[in-house]
Amino acid sequence: MIRLAKRITQTSPKSFGMFEKASRMAATGADLIHLEVGMPSADTPDHIKQATIAALLRGDVHYSDMQGQPALRAALAEKLTTRNNIAVTPDDVLVTNGLTHASYAAFMALLDPGDEVILLEPFYPQHAGKIELAGAKVVLAPLDAAANFALDPARIAPHITKRTRMIVLINPVNPTGRVYTEAELSGLAALAIKHDLVVVSDEVYEEITFDRNRHISIASLPGMKARTITMFAFTKSYAMDGWRLGYLAADAALMPGLLKITANDVTHVNSFIQAGALAAITGPASVLEGLVRDDLRKRDFMVQRLNQMPGVRCPYPEGTIYAFPDIRGTGLPSQTLADMILEQEAVVVEAGSFYGATGEGHLRICFGSQSDERIAEAMDRLSRFFGRL
Secondary structure, rough: OOOHHHHHHHOOOOOOOHHHHHHHOOOOOOOEEOOOOOOOOOOOOOOHHHHHHHHHHOOOOOOOOOOOOOHHHHHHHHHHHHHHOOOOOOOEEEEEEHHHHHHHHHOOOOOOOOOOEEEOOOOOOHHHHHHHOOOOOOEEOOOOHHHOOOHHHHHHHHHOOEEEEEEEEEEOOOOOOOOHHHHHHHHHHHHHHHOEEEEEEOOOOOOOOOOOOOOHHHHHHHOOHHEEEEEEEEEOOOOOOOHOOOEEEHHHHHHHHHHHHHHOOOOOOOHHHHHHHHHHHHHHHHHHHHHHHHHHHHHHHHHHOOOOOOOOOOOOEEOOOOOOOOOHHHHOHHHHHHHHHHHOOOOOEEEHHHHHHHHHEEEEEEEEOOOOOHHHHHHHHHHHHHOOO
């Protein structure tokens, strides 16, 4: 019998949460409304598609630069410098197959077996699996729901040990919808500098912020650029989730190590779709602004409807495409509620407990994944459900 490697057998099983349960129910022909997956409902803007088609037709189909095409890295470096306030050159940029690939490269390049990595809870489960594949240990630092899941160094510091190597940050935050303030980020930066920690920062929702909340890259703060790997993707901002296209920014000294991972697992990102990424970054800002306006409209509608339902209290998310309603008023565990909602109303939402014990008492509901009409139908179904409770 063929034996699997220990990195597989000793890694926690991968769970896709409610998506797996919904997939089984879909076989029955149920009219499911998926609000559990962070998939944009919008189509990729046409100028991005056309740039990609043009690259394909002109023969941009061969091996390319392993770090990413120079023109794209130059545009990304300009964007990072002017919009994220991270002063980088094209040599500091690595194009990846989505942010998932960027995080995998970061964890594999920087972590040794026995290292500890702090995840802020509620946490994004995909990061945990890759940390374990690298042989490191996940350590959870629970944030305080009563304090709006504030990024509080006093709740993180007790989890730092001599084995701690890294803190993983998500900003804006999946699943809570928080956009961290400069004061919050400065507190985390001080902690990282004091203990000589690396920060791996997932900023996939950087463009999707509301109500004058402002996204700040932690690498832009004093003393943080050299110790931060900042990760981005075209997935949410430009409705390019199926393209699997992202990038990271890191000190040029780290690039040979990162490339050792990416060159061995994918060689380089698909050549001609990088032309689409270049069109996205250099294209009209109005396209991105329109997509964010759609998300804002859907957010407002969903939160207003949720707050009319018995036992539900939902703050307005400051960013991302997720509402994180508090359902403790129902007296039921979040997983129980998510299962009941799926079975009784064919609406798929994620249990807050999927993101760790601190997420208990909440549901994560995506307002960016469906049309206005389907969101309205989902809210009608949820209203019936909570009304029956």
